[in-house]
Each structure stands twice: as C-alpha cells, then as structure tokens.
Amino acid sequence: MASPEEVAFGSLLFWGIGMMLLAAGCLLLFLFTYQKRLLQQQLRLRTAETEHQQALLAAIIEAQEGERERIGQDLHDGIGSTLATAKLLVNRLSSQPTPANSPELLALVEELMATAVQDARSISHSLYPAVLARFGLADALQHLVDIGNETGALPIALELHYPRPLPLRQELALYRICQELVHNALKHAKGATRLSVKLQQQGQRLTLSVEDDGCGLRAPAAGGLQPAGVAGLGLRNIDVRVQMLGARLHQPALATPGTHFLIELQTPE
Incomplete structure (x- = not known):
C-alpha cells in the first residue's frame, strides 16, 4: 500500500505533466495562430503590391499614350500643315510657266521648309534629348x-x-x-x-x-x-x-x- 507521501508525489507529478501538456498545447495554438496571421498579412501585402504594380503599369501606359497623342498633334498641326502649305506653293509655281511673283513664292517656300526642319528638330529633341x-x-x-x-x-x-x-x-x-x-x-x-x-x-x-x-x-x-x-x-x-x-x-x-x-x-x- 502506497504511503501518503507517494500518493501526494504521484498527484503532483500528474498535475505537473498535465500543466506541461496544457502549456505546450497553448504554445502550439499560439504559434499556429501567429503563423496564420503572418501568412494572411503577407498575402495582403503581396495583394496590395500587385495592385500597386498594376496601377503603376496602367498609369505608365496612359502616360505613354498621352505622349504619343501629343507628338501626333505636334506632327499634324506643325510639320504637317507647314509641308502642306509648301506643297501648295510648289504646285502653284509648277502650274504656271513663269509666275510674276516667283521669287517671293520661292522665298516663302524656303521659309516654310526651314520652319518644318526646326519643328522636326524640336520634336526629335522632345523624344530623346x-x-x-x-x-x-x-x-x-x-x-x-x-x-x-x-x-x-x-x-x-x-x-x-x-x-x-x-x-x-x-x-x-x-x-x-x-x-x-x-x-x-x-x-x-x-x-x-x-x-x-x-x-x-x-x-x-x-x-x-x-x-x-x-x-x-x-x-x-x-x-x-x-x-x-x-x-x-x-x-x-x-x-x-x-x-x-x-x-x-x-x-x-x-x-x-x-x-x-x-x-x-x-x-x-
């Protein structure tokens, strides 16, 4: 028959082992919850980063399209109209044998061509300095x-x-x-x-x-x-x-x- 001391020691050992198991279970639960929250936070960060990259890419594309549109307008309104006017003057010179104001027309054509060259240089510099x-x-x-x-x-x-x-x-x-x-x-x-x-x-x-x-x-x-x-x-x-x-x-x-x-x-x- 076990002595009272042995019974008390057995009870204490049992409760000690139980408390250790309970503490280990709580620690595992905490680690599991912490790991889960950490993974969720990392997922949210990755999602936010992906959304930011997509928004930045969309903004880059929009900016590029805006620059292309502006360059197209400069070409159409600047060089395009200048060359069109020069072409009309050249056609006028070629349609008549000897126009009375041919020196003035030639000077105007030269001026228009110089303007077109300057506009082309300006646009080229805008594209890449x-x-x-x-x-x-x-x-x-x-x-x-x-x-x-x-x-x-x-x-x-x-x-x-x-x-x-x-x-x-x-x-x-x-x-x-x-x-x-x-x-x-x-x-x-x-x-x-x-x-x-x-x-x-x-x-x-x-x-x-x-x-x-x-x-x-x-x-x-x-x-x-x-x-x-x-x-x-x-x-x-x-x-x-x-x-x-x-x-x-x-x-x-x-x-x-x-x-x-x-x-x-x-x-x-």
Missing part, C-alpha cells in the same frame, strides 16, 4: 531653359549644383519631370512673371525645384494636384515618373500666389 546623352543632366537642363527663354513667353532662371552625376536612366527621368513642369508653367501659369528651376545636390539628397508666381493650382477632392481648367495628364505623367524613380513629390506652400513643385531623391554616396 541628345544633349543629355552626350553631356549629362546639367547641360540638358541648361539647353531646356535656353530654348524656353528663346520663346519669350516667360523668363526662366536656372540654378545648378550637381557635382556627382547620376546614371543615365535616372537623369532622363529627372529631365522628363523638369521638362513637363516647365511646359505646364509656360502653358498654364497665367499672370506669371518668372519661372525658377533649381537642381541641388547636398550629400545623398538631390532636389529638383520648379517654381512660378502665376495663378497656382487647385487640389481636387479626389486628391492630387491639378491646374484650374486643365485635364492634368501632364501631372499624372510626372507622378508616374516620380514613382518609377523612387523619389518623392512635394508641393510646399507659398506665401504668395504661384506653384512650387519639389522632387526629392536619395542618391548613393
């Missing part, structure tokens, strides 16, 4: 500003501090962003008297700033920035390029009317 590939972003921005100043629409000032050039892919993205912002300002900044472009590189921080003192932008309820009365395709193109670049787009508040875009990019040392 040769200055950027040859000399880098700083010279390409200087060339962009010089062309903008030649139009006389709005004085453009440029400030550059760019000691360490980036890879060509990143420079091209920054150039396209600046090109779109300058184009938007020249076209939509009503009442503006100045336009400022700044490219600053301090350590690992690179900023591209485009600022004018025109009519400014309004922010629609759906979010994002949009010029008053403008479809905003150019701004969507900018947003797509900023995302592809891995940069951030800010619009700092101004004390006076105007528009200020600031693109910030972290670069390797």
Whole structure:
C-alpha cells in the first residue's frame, strides 16, 4: 500500500505533466495562430503590391499614350500643315510657266521648309534629348531653359549644383519631370512673371525645384494636384515618373500666389 507521501508525489507529478501538456498545447495554438496571421498579412501585402504594380503599369501606359497623342498633334498641326502649305506653293509655281511673283513664292517656300526642319528638330529633341546623352543632366537642363527663354513667353532662371552625376536612366527621368513642369508653367501659369528651376545636390539628397508666381493650382477632392481648367495628364505623367524613380513629390506652400513643385531623391554616396 502506497504511503501518503507517494500518493501526494504521484498527484503532483500528474498535475505537473498535465500543466506541461496544457502549456505546450497553448504554445502550439499560439504559434499556429501567429503563423496564420503572418501568412494572411503577407498575402495582403503581396495583394496590395500587385495592385500597386498594376496601377503603376496602367498609369505608365496612359502616360505613354498621352505622349504619343501629343507628338501626333505636334506632327499634324506643325510639320504637317507647314509641308502642306509648301506643297501648295510648289504646285502653284509648277502650274504656271513663269509666275510674276516667283521669287517671293520661292522665298516663302524656303521659309516654310526651314520652319518644318526646326519643328522636326524640336520634336526629335522632345523624344530623346541628345544633349543629355552626350553631356549629362546639367547641360540638358541648361539647353531646356535656353530654348524656353528663346520663346519669350516667360523668363526662366536656372540654378545648378550637381557635382556627382547620376546614371543615365535616372537623369532622363529627372529631365522628363523638369521638362513637363516647365511646359505646364509656360502653358498654364497665367499672370506669371518668372519661372525658377533649381537642381541641388547636398550629400545623398538631390532636389529638383520648379517654381512660378502665376495663378497656382487647385487640389481636387479626389486628391492630387491639378491646374484650374486643365485635364492634368501632364501631372499624372510626372507622378508616374516620380514613382518609377523612387523619389518623392512635394508641393510646399507659398506665401504668395504661384506653384512650387519639389522632387526629392536619395542618391548613393
């Protein structure tokens, strides 16, 4: 017959084993629940990333189609109409033996052809800036500003501090962003008297700033920035390029009317 001490020890051992099994079961249940929640969270993150990639791809396609449409309009309205007019003048010259005003007509044809050549160069530069590939972003921005100043629409000032050039892919993205912002300002900044472009590189921080003192932008309820009365395709193109670049787009508040875009990019040392 077991002694009371042995009975007490057996009971204590039984309860100890039971508590250990219960603790092990609770631990397994916790690990199972935690693993399940972790897998669900990873699935949600993957789903969100996939949706973001799809939205970005759709935005890229939309931006490309918008650029193709704009190039098509430039070709049709610019070079197309110029060449059509030149063709009419040439037909007029060839239909008559010796037109009385043939020198004037020939001079006009030459002027139209020179305009068509200039338009073709402008469109070609818009498609791919040769200055950027040859000399880098700083010279390409200087060339962009010089062309903008030649139009006389709005004085453009440029400030550059760019000691360490980036890879060509990143420079091209920054150039396209600046090109779109300058184009938007020249076209939509009503009442503006100045336009400022700044490219600053301090350590690992690179900023591209485009600022004018025109009519400014309004922010629609759906979010994002949009010029008053403008479809905003150019701004969507900018947003797509900023995302592809891995940069951030800010619009700092101004004390006076105007528009200020600031693109910030972290670069390797």
